[in-house]
Amino acid sequence: MKDIKHFLRQKSLRPTKQRVIIANYLFDGVNKHVTAETLSNELLKMKAGISLATIYNTLHDFYEKGLLKKLMINSERIYFDTNTEHHHHFYSKKDQKLIDINVDMKVSGLPKPPKNKKINKIEVLVHLDN
Amino acid sequence: MKDIKHFLRQKSLRPTKQRVIIANYLFDGVNKHVTAETLSNELLKMKAGISLATIYNTLHDFYEKGLLKKLMINSERIYFDTNTEHHHHFYSKKDQKLIDINVDMKVSGLPKPPKNKKINKIEVLVHLDN
DNA sequence: TATCAGTTTAGAACGATTCTAATGTATTGA
């Protein structure tokens, strides 16, 4: 991500100091799964004094512009994924860690959806033991 | 579920008045997905004055004894499923409703799990549009 | 460079859940 300011402007997001810092971290080329808390910790490490409220606001702003995906992994917190392509995950409960599955998978034997409902997308979560 | 008291005792759960009422509702032969809130509402309808704390306690006690499954569907609340067999779900975000998929499905093209990790189970969530 | 809409922030509020500690009740064994 070369010109973050330009990138944010393209998405109708004002490139404020805080958003630039967060976008630089999130979109550095390595896909990430973050929660408000883990992101806050990373930002603290890099001595960026960004308030929690702004972190929440920014994650949601980015989500609304399609820059992040929301994951429904567990009920304790909201995970955001910088990989917005359709993909699946390994999940280690023990490590509280997600790993992208970037290969194509096929699900067979799917029953018809209920009346008047259409399938939007299929998400596979592969739970790991250890 | 004929003799709920016996059933609870078998699971080392004291068959208190509250647990019997809740178990009778949950294990009436029709699989259910409940949250503390939806269960509380059902219990209110049947004029069972059971405190929220007890509802939470009971759901967790039942979960710990393997009578309920916890579902990770969204981050707003915890869903409990009376169907403890391995199965999948349709999910309608709009209706905030889950529908069991009780047929066998196969997932193909799964990559190898990360080093030293074993696959525990595979969960498929089929998102519905409307 | 003044204006103003959009943004950040601390701290309050919120909603789901858990905890506390006092009261109540099922079980046990004499």
Added chain:
DNA sequence: TCAATACATTAGAATCGTTCTAAACTGATA
């Protein structure tokens, strides 16, 4: 049958992730 006691229930307080509020700030625009 009836303590004794271990386990359950409860109201309300506490907690925790998240959202809201309203005041201060800042990037864009003219």
